[in-house]
Amino acid sequence: MLLIRQECAGDAEVIAALHAVAHTDTDIRVPALVGELRKGSAWIPQLSLVAVENDDIVGHVLGTRSSVGGRDLPAIALAPLGVRPDRRGRGIGYALCSAAIATADAAGESLLGICGPAEFCARAGFVPAADYRIDWSGPAELYVRALNAYQPAFRGEFHYAAEFGAPVPQQPVG
Numbered sequence: 248m249l250l251i252r253q254e255c256a257g258d259a260e261v262i263a264a265l266h267a268v269a270h271t272d273t274d275i276r277v278p279a280l281v282g283e284l285r286k287g288s289a290w291i292p293q294l295s296l297v298a299v300e301n302d303d304i305v306g307h308v309l310g311t312r313s314s315v316g317g318r319d320l321p322a323i324a325l326a327p328l329g330v331r332p333d334r335r336g337r338g339i340g341y342a343l344c345s346a347a348i349a350t351a352d353a354a355g356e357s358l359l360g361i362c363g364p365a366e367f368c369a370r371a372g373f374v375p376a377a378d379y380r381i382d383w384s385g386p387a388e389l390y391v392r393a394l395n396a397y398q399p400a401f402r403g404e405f406h407y408a409a410e411f412g413a414p415v416p417q418q419p420v421g
């Protein structure tokens with residue numbers, strides 16, 4: 248049975264190991280990035296979610312404080328998202344994303360952004376950022392999902408937390 252739950256004390260090492268094997272196609276050191284984010288102000292404990300199967304952590308998604316426009320419109324960046332290679336294609340990534348969306352929506356957040364595979368993002372209900380007049384200067388396409396608190400005035404440039412580096416991640420860090 249698959250369980251999605253919030254990260255708890257003692258999970259950090261397993262989460263780092265998971266991202267080390269999940270993200271082999273990016274120059275970004277994803278485990279170190281998660282460690283930096285965990286120490287910073289962008290960290291939102293309720294949005295560090297793990298997928299657990301038979302007592303094993305098989306996936307993780309992190310939602311961190313980001314912003315839109317002149318940094319005064321709070322948004323959430325979903326990154327990284329990773330599923331253990333031997334457990335892919337069974338709905339775990341989708342379940343993690345859905346749980347993060349529901350948690351962010353219940354917390355009154357307005358908008359989520361994610362850089363990831365187009366088909367996966369579409370399946371999780373994300374659309375190209377331009378559809379919402381959200382500007383993005385990164386090389387990987389940004390997809391967004393508006394939540395219940397979204398207002399049409401919510402537009403401008405999407406900014407990841409500073410830990411992701413300036414100006415933007417060079418590749419999807421999902």
Ligand SMILES: CC(C)(COP(=O)(O)OP(=O)(O)OC[C@H]1O[C@@H](n2cnc3c(N)ncnc32)[C@H](O)[C@@H]1OP(=O)(O)O)[C@@H](O)C(=O)NCCC(=O)NCCS
Binds near residue numbers: 367
């Ligand atoms: C992307 C990733 C998280 C997907 O996890 P997963 O558990 O295999 O995904 P799911 O099984 O929940 O797939 C959900 C849907 O997205 C599609 N999908 C999943 N991975 C995909 C990929 N890499 N490219 C295109 N489509 C993909 C699936 O076909 C599925 O669609 P379906 O339900 O219509 O069959 C996983 O492949 C991964 O960890 N990749 C490496 C890190 C990464 O690229 N992260 C992406 C950030 S969004």
